Amino acid sequence: MNIIEVKNLTKKFGKFTAVDAISFDVAKGEIFGFLGPNGAGKTTTINMLATLLPPTAGEAFINNFSVTRDLDEVRRSIGMVFQDPSLDDKLTAEENLRFHARLYGVPLSEYEKRMEEVLKLVDLFERRKEVVKHFSGGMKRRLEIARGLIHYPAVLFLDEPTLGLDPQTRAGLWDYILKLKREKQMTIFMTTHYMNEAEYCDRIGIIDKGKIVALDTPANLKRALGGDIVVVHGSKSVELEKELKKLKIKFIKENESFLIKTHEGETFLPKLLKKLKTSIDRVEMHEPTLDDVFLHLTGRAIRETEASEKEMMKAGARGRRFH
Amino acid sequence: MKFLITIYTIWQRELIRYWRDKTRIISTFIQPLMFLAIFGLGLQSTLAAGNFGVDYLKFMYPGILAMSVMGVAFFSTISTVWDREFGFLKEILVAPVSRSAIAFGKTLGATTIASIQALLLLVLAPLIGVNLNFTVVIELFGIMLLLSLAISGLGLLIASLMRTTESFGLLMQLLIFPLFFLSGAFFPLTNVPVWMEWISKANPLSYGVDALRQIMLAGEVPAQVLSKLSVFNIPVDVMFLVGFALVMIVAAVAAFRKKA
Numbered sequence: 001m002n003i004i005e006v007k008n009l010t011k012k013f014g015k016f017t018a019v020d021a022i023s024f025d026v027a028k029g030e031i032f033g034f035l036g037p038n039g040a041g042k043t044t045t046i047n048m049l050a051t052l053l054p055p056t057a058g059e060a061f062i063n064n065f066s067v068t069r070d071l072d073e074v075r076r077s078i079g080m081v082f083q084d085p086s087l088d089d090k091l092t093a094e095e096n097l098r099f100h101a102r103l104y105g106v107p108l109s110e111y112e113k114r115m116e117e118v119l120k121l122v123d124l125f126e127r128r129k130e131v132v133k134h135f136s137g138g139m140k141r142r143l144e145i146a147r148g149l150i151h152y153p154a155v156l157f158l159d160e161p162t163l164g165l166d167p168q169t170r171a172g173l174w175d176y177i178l179k180l181k182r183e184k185q186m187t188i189f190m191t192t193h194y195m196n197e198a199e200y201c202d203r204i205g206i207i208d209k210g211k212i213v214a215l216d217t218p219a220n221l222k223r224a225l226g227g228d229i230v231v232v233h234g235s236k237s238v239e240l241e242k243e244l245k246k247l248k249i250k251f252i253k254e255n256e257s258f259l260i261k262t263h264e265g266e267t268f269l270p271k272l273l274k275k276l277k278t279s280i281d282r283v284e285m286h287e288p289t290l291d292d293v294f295l296h297l298t299g300r301a302i303r304e305t306e307a308s309e310k311e312m313m314k315a316g317a318r319g320r321r322f323h
Numbered sequence: 324m325k326f327l328i329t330i331y332t333i334w335q336r337e338l339i340r341y342w343r344d345k346t347r348i349i350s351t352f353i354q355p356l357m358f359l360a361i362f363g364l365g366l367q368s369t370l371a372a373g374n375f376g377v378d379y380l381k382f383m384y385p386g387i388l389a390m391s392v393m394g395v396a397f398f399s400t401i402s403t404v405w406d407r408e409f410g411f412l413k414e415i416l417v418a419p420v421s422r423s424a425i426a427f428g429k430t431l432g433a434t435t436i437a438s439i440q441a442l443l444l445l446v447l448a449p450l451i452g453v454n455l456n457f458t459v460v461i462e463l464f465g466i467m468l469l470l471s472l473a474i475s476g477l478g479l480l481i482a483s484l485m486r487t488t489e490s491f492g493l494l495m496q497l498l499i500f501p502l503f504f505l506s507g508a509f510f511p512l513t514n515v516p517v518w519m520e521w522i523s524k525a526n527p528l529s530y531g532v533d534a535l536r537q538i539m540l541a542g543e544v545p546a547q548v549l550s551k552l553s554v555f556n557i558p559v560d561v562m563f564l565v566g567f568a569l570v571m572i573v574a575a576v577a578a579f580r581k582k583a
Contacts, residue, residue: 050417072419080417086410088336090343102332103418105325131343 001028003155003187004049008058011044018044020210021058026155026189031181033201034191035290037300041210042191043083046159049189050080063154076104079148083159085140089133093124093143096132097150104151118146122176138169142176149180156180158190162197174200195290206294213297218290225288225296228265230272232258234280243278252295259295261288329420333428334435337399341436351395355387355444359451362509376548377540384451385535386508388444388463389470392437393528396471397499399433400478404485422580426479430572433475434468441467453539462538469564470531476571477527483578507532511552523554527567534560 004026011019019041026032034042047053049060051071060067063077087096097115106114119125122142132140141161148156161177162170178200180186190201198204199218206214206221214221234240237256244251244258249272251258262268265285273283295301341347363380370379406412415425442464448455455463481494505512505519506528512520523529534557540549555563 052413052417075417075419078417082410082413084410084413086414088340088411090340091336095339099332099336100414100418102328103415103420105419 002026003028003063004189005061009045009048009055009060010057011048011053012056017210022212024205024212024215026187028187029185030202031188031200033198033204034207035195035198035204036207037193040207042207043159046157046191050078050157051075076151077154079153079156081144081148081158081161083163087132087140087144090131092129092131094128096143097147100147101150106151114150118149122146138165138173141165141173145176155187155189158188160192161190162194198290206297208298214293221290221293222288225261225293227261227263228285229288229292230260230262230265230269231284232260232280233282234278236278239278240280243276247275252299254301259292326421326424329424330428330431333425334432337429337432338435351391351440354394355391358387359383377544378452380451381453381540381543383508384453385539386506386532388441389506389528389531389535390503390508391444392441392467392470392531393474393502395440396433396437396474397478399436400429400475401482401491403429403479403482423576426576426579430475430479430575433478434471437471438464438467453543459538463535466531466534466538469561469568470527473527473564473568473571476568476575479575480571480578483575502526502528507554512554513551527564529554530560530563
């Protein structure tokens with residue numbers, strides 16, 4: 001059963017098309033992610049699905065309700081965690097939750113029980129009477145997740161859920177999100193531009209410039225690249241480029257690096273190094289990452305800055321099991 | 324029912340926020356006190372010597388009450404722009420609730436806070452030498468409620484049209500200060516240049532001040548003197564305030580639904 005169905009959803013701001021006739025479905029119980037660089041159209045899409053922005057064209061159904069016609073029913077079916085914090089800093093955690101519960105029509109008799117349930121889920125039950133102003137960024141995000149759940153929505157929307165959080169907090173937050181999926185079979189729709197975060201998803205839609213350029217499981221997307229990625233770095237990049245072209249080796253150039261797709265990196269690499277006459281500074285080989293997938297599809301990289309990206313990949317690879 | 328619960332929830336949040344912000348509560352008391360102390364006491368002797376006819380402090384007091392109502396009502400609704408800028412408004416807008424209910428909740432919240440604040444300022448009456456009895460207090464409270472409603476509506480209307488808090492400074496200068504000072508709180512509007520008369524006649528605060536002053540000073544000051552200082556009679560004041568409040572609230576709800 002599909003919790004979300006999107007058909008040719010489009011959003012234009014004047015002449016600019018932010019979201020260009022995208023279509024996809026999200027099945028019950030899956031974690032579905034939109035992966036793409038900043039400005040790709042992720043937040044615009046999620047805002048349309050959450051009825052905060054009317055679509056220019058196309059349709060979308062959440063829980064079988066239309067986002068253009070059945071606004072209140074759609075809203076009741078969604079738990080939304082925004083990219084920017086949206087808690088009331090002057091209220092306590094409890095008060096924030098009660099406010100939400102009332103607006104969403106949670107029965108009065110259920111308040112206490114549900115508040116305890118969601119707060120315990122994110123380990124904030126002890127801090128429920130504290131004013132939110134004193135919470136850390138990670139705690140606030142956890143409270144927002146708890147808040148998004150209190151009315152038992154059909155799907156949880158997470159717009160860049162770990163943006164602005166340090167790597168440890170990010171990992172911790174994902175523990176809670178995955179717990180939700182395991183224990184509550186929660187359907188989750190999220191957007192991110194962090195590749196290692198996208199690895200947690202059951203399926204990913206890669207979005208660039210308002211269009212979906214690929215849609216599949218992370219494993220399949222990487223497998224589609226067919227093999228390993230060999231990266232060659234050289235300061236003599238002009239000559240390097242000429243030589244690679246002469247050798248009829250296909251590559252994608254990124255600054256001073258040349259990314260080469262190959263079936264068996266271990267055997268290809270020594271052959272390449274023997275053949276190359278131009279001197280190179282560095283060579284590395286790795287299994288394809290989602291960034292490689294994105295690069296291959298669009299010719300550009302998702303990464304923000306190289307340094308922080310490496311940090312995140314280290315944090316991601318060290319202890320986390322990927323789904 | 325859902326409509327009322329929404330109004331109540333939004334209303335309650337406004338009150339909790341007000342109550343938690345102790346600095347704000349204190350400062351909204353300090354401003355009227357400062358005006359009374361500085362202008363009131365400062366001009367008291369000078370004006371007593373002339374043909375003003377009434378103790379300046381007593382003259383100013385109702386005006387200061389009205390000013391306090393305006394300040395609090397405005398600030399409470401303008402804070403919607405803060406909500407927008409700091410994200411909480413999104414949380415309200417993504418909820419399955421009526422936009423009109425949200426607008427009413429905010430307006431009523433601001434009205435409640437402004438009225439109670441002004442009511443509390445009445446404790447100064449004995450210090451100023453004004454005698455109050457129960458009926459007078461009720462009548463005064465009625466005017467305060469009306470004025471709060473009117474200003475809250477205006478505030479919400481403006482807040483719905485404002486995108487950021489940056490324009491707030493300009494708003495203070497161009498709107499709030501003129502409304503404050505051309506309301507009859509500081510000097511009678513019965514003998515002023517024509518342009519001032521026109522502005523003050525469009526200013527809801529003038530009607531509030533006018534009504535409050537007439538109710539409060541009815542027993543304190545000779546009727547002739549009082550009528551020379553007053554612009555309209557009380558029923559006219561009340562009618563204007565009711566009309567203004569209705570128009571503002573309707574416009575505010577409409578703007579909120581469209582813009583938010």
